[in-house]
Amino acid sequence: MTEATDVDTQTQDNAEKLKETANEHFKSQNYEQAIDFYTQAIDLNPNVPAYYGNRAFAYIKIECFGYALSDASKALQLDRTFLKAYYRRACANMALGKFKLALKDFEAVHKARPNDKDAKAKYKECQKLVNQIAFQRAIAVEAKTVDLALEVESTLENMKVPNEYDGPHLENGQVTEDFMNDLLTAFKDQKKLHQKYAYQIMIAIKKYLQTQPSLVDISVPLDTKFTVCGDIHGQFYDLLNIFQLNGRPSADNPYLFNGDFVDRGSFSVECILTLFGYKLLYPDRFYMSRGNHESVNMNQMYGFEGEVKSKYSSKMVDLYTEIFNWLPLCHCIEGRILVMHGGLFSEDGATLDSLRTLERNRQPPESGAMCDLLWSDPQPQPGRSPSKRGVGIQFGPDVTHKFLKENKLDYVIRSHEVKHEGYEEMHSGKCITIFSAPNYCDTMGNKGAFITLTGGDLKPNYTSYEAVSHPNVRPMAYANPLLSMLS
Template identity: 50%
Template sequence: MTGLTLADHEVSEASKQIAEDHKNRANEAFKAKHYQEAVDAYTAAIDANPRNAVYLSNRAFANLRLENLGSALADASAAIELDPTYAKAYYRRGDAAFALAHFKDALAEAEKQLKRARFEEALSQPDNDVPVSDTIVLDDVAIDSSYCGPALPTDENGAYFINLEFIESMLEAFKRGQTLHRRYVLWIVLEAQRLLKALPSLVHVDVPAGSHITVCGDTHGQFFDLLRIFQLGGAPSEANPYLFNGDFVDRGSWSMEVMLTLLAHKCLCPGAMHLTRGNHEAKSMNLIYGFYGEVREKCGPTAVEVFRETFCWLPLGYVLRDTVLVLHGGLFSDDGVRLDELAAIQRYREPPEAGHMCEMLWSDPKDTPGREPNKRGVGIAFGPDVTRAFLQDNGLSLLVRSHEVKDEGYEVAHDGYCITIFSAPNYCDQMGNKGAFIRFKGEDMVPAFTQFEAAPHPDVKPMKYAASMMNGMFGM
């Protein structure tokens, strides 16, 4: 353990012992995967003894597990200021900077401390001016005679279409570890892209009396947990529609299977499957957290670009029965934002670093009033007064968002006006959380929660396709 530095004599022995007690409690909470409890206990240790770099570095690590990347970066930097020889603090700072997509800083940190530069070539590639999707000729994608997986049906003119039998056979193939042929993958993604292009950036969905809609949070490539959702909530259909609220991909190692399942249902019945863009439906995140590497390995580089372009057409939010707003992240740095402004956002782009689109993907609620910089380092943290004012300004009754792991799979905050829903149980095979989804009935639009545990899955580790630096960050 590194020694104390900077005026140790200013901290009494009694305070040092209190700090150690808090640190020990924090370490136990961390081992039990109660990361927010660990952050709170490390904070108590720092309050008792602000001169110990270990406490700051440990809190940085707990914040990394919670994806509070801005806080992790600040803690690691403070630890280094206290003790410039403390190696672990440099690791934490490099991990946080890299995860925040501060690529140049992260690579410099890696070269200096970790001797890694895995993404330099990938990040230097320019974007194409002409969408790759527009250049695809499916007939040029030959199907080898050895392919024995599911095949899309064709009509009397030889054109592909999708039916429930194909989706069922596709899911069975995915369970056995098989992948679809590249031609079928491209057809599904391009057909879904065509449907998404016709939607506004903010979509209104009616939920009449006698009907319902199910809202799910992050799924993050956890395909077998997606199947558990359909097992509990029923298969998607016109009478049983779903809204998946972003972060379909990355981290979990079946992200392509999750995405193809959702897009295939969108193609089969557009009204049965609604999809919101999350902060992980972005090139920068996919390069780091696995989706880029997964699709490249399973389907080739062309498919990577077609998925990326399709992500850019995903709507940014949904309004359910003119009362419930569903978006991935949260609210805004300025007052008076109106729904028509959100509907007018030009969304076909990679997410910007600021502004309404960024905040819809990245912001988080906080318990105290007002606004402050987000602990992630992107977007803002907004209080209950901000939520109430936004809902009142727009004639809404509830905000539903995702974007954060919750131990119970959901959390009701801001006096009942803000709900977080998260649908990836035992996130990354290590968080121990439940998953959950919400069902709204058209009669009253009152949220009803269903919780579920993680489903068994084959022995394929999360982050299998991610950057090696991120694998190290999560101990995989």
């Protein structure tokens, strides 16, 4: 236990009252207010491990996993026997895909309470996941020369569609407007696309994406509309609502979807196949950027892997991984607006040309330009600081303005963060966040939004909207069981 700071009784009592207020906000899912009151309690009395442990849990709820790790570790510095802090740190590490680190904390709790069935269950579940990942990596090394898309393609001719199948059919393997209309109707009615057609779409999209650079340039002709959407996160019925509000994608109604198409929401398969279908139908008028959730670790934890296995197969999971590795990392609109999922860079000097040739056919690394594009966030203060998420960095207005000036850009658009109105302008309007999943995970109460630009002035116009109802399948229904165990 670290040395305590002297705090008088009255101050201790005041801190406890602040903690109780914070707990009430937490119970009401007002996590940011809860964090504020936990922080005030810590400022008055920094000696109480529970304050840090509780704040860590609130940070986890708003996906500030880096801050949660710091708080949980601080709680354990104060009291090595504070078992909840081990759980909080394990949860944050699990969320970041750092499963071996999480396992150490679960093991610590299990050793402290060997007869605790709950502690044992968490330890065993995490151990199983670590072993599974090690096995998968061993197989991947052995099969690294195998192109799964080619392997699946060779089997399609023998993959029969039964006569009783009443869903949409591809015409000679090609996506058409009629097919997309039928697909949206089928998905809305909770029908499943036959696996042969799903595979055909996936194989075709991989072939197309392999021809693209890591930064894709977009042209928006004078006086035409262009729409940018943020995170969708498997909320298919809210995706349909975007198309209802703003029109379905077409040659005259282009879109850019800016990453995190899958995970958390339990209709991720429907979302990704819809977006892939439109990309094939309008390849030069429909665009998709990779998000941090288009990755193996995130998909294992937050539901996409489980959903694909439930609706299709493990082999299809692996094919999605191949495809996600080829998604572009960012887009540049008319040479004036850079759009990426996360944010700007941990080091100065990034250029559009360097981004065009960035190696992307891999899982996201833990540092470097690719990591920053997928994970970083803006901050109000100047400079750079460690990420609140535990991956990437936070960058200030000076970083944004310098990058824009050096690359002759007007502003950047990014996603990656829940915003109350679905959007937020920072850095004097030069860094815009757009988030398109309203009432995120059915709990956050936020609006979704999209941006429309008009060729010529390219000024952002925002449309916010509320969540719509969806079938009675809860978010995270397919997520790794450890997440529900830790919640």
